[in-house]
Amino acid sequence: MSLYIPYTFFMVLGLIVLVAALLLIKRRRAARYILIAALPVLLLIQCYFWNAEFNLYAKSYLFASRSYQCEYADEQSGLSIPLPRRTVILGREDGCSPFYFTYVDASQFKSFYDKELARLKEGGDIVNYRCDEREDRYAARYKEYAVDTPGGSQVTIAYRQDAGGRFISIDMNPGG
Numbered sequence: 001m002s003l004y005i006p007y008t009f010f011m012v013l014g015l016i017v018l019v020a021a022l023l024l025i026k027r028r029r030a031a032r033y034i035l036i037a038a039l040p041v042l043l044l045i046q047c048y049f050w051n052a053e054f055n056l057y058a059k060s061y062l063f064a065s066r067s068y069q070c071e072y073a074d075e076q077s078g079l080s081i082p083l084p085r086r087t088v089i090l091g092r093e094d095g096c097s098p099f100y101f102t103y104v105d106a107s108q109f110k111s112f113y114d115k116e117l118a119r120l121k122e123g124g125d126i127v128n129y130r131c132d133e134r135e136d137r138y139a140a141r142y143k144e145y146a147v148d149t150p151g152g153s154q155v156t157i158a159y160r161q162d163a164g165g166r167f168i169s170i171d172m173n174p175g176g
Helices: 004-024 028-050 052-062 106-122
Strands: 087-089 099-102 128-135 141-148 154-162 165-173
Touching: 004 028, 028 052, 052 087, 106 128, 106 141, 106 154
Parallel strands: none
Antiparallel strands: 087 099, 099 165, 128 141, 141 154, 154 165
């Protein structure tokens, strides 16, 4: 978010330079078409930077996260957990950020992980998995998968839907 202010400043400065350059051009008709095209592009980019809902919506199509893989956890380095379509990371890409925003509903989440975890189990990447539902002390309902890895650790893949949206969190609990 801190980079959005300089981006906005340079974009407005660029728009001012563009308008000034277009005013100096003799061919007014071409200048008007360039300005007509530049303003919506500027507005879309500003919406992307400043509107969180639009930002997540655009990222879910353009830059969706495909899988979760934490490079810092020793045992988990070989395990890549697939993510449903249109799922966007919330946090930094270079860390083990296990929080995601998604556009899939609870039934799509369940069918996706039933299929993907069965595939991982057949391939020997995981030992076992089970699906549970739970409620926390704030009455938030979670649909969870507990996944047992060959090294004895357990990975929890949780889905939660509330007024703020639909979220997926992935947590690795070392064991063994």
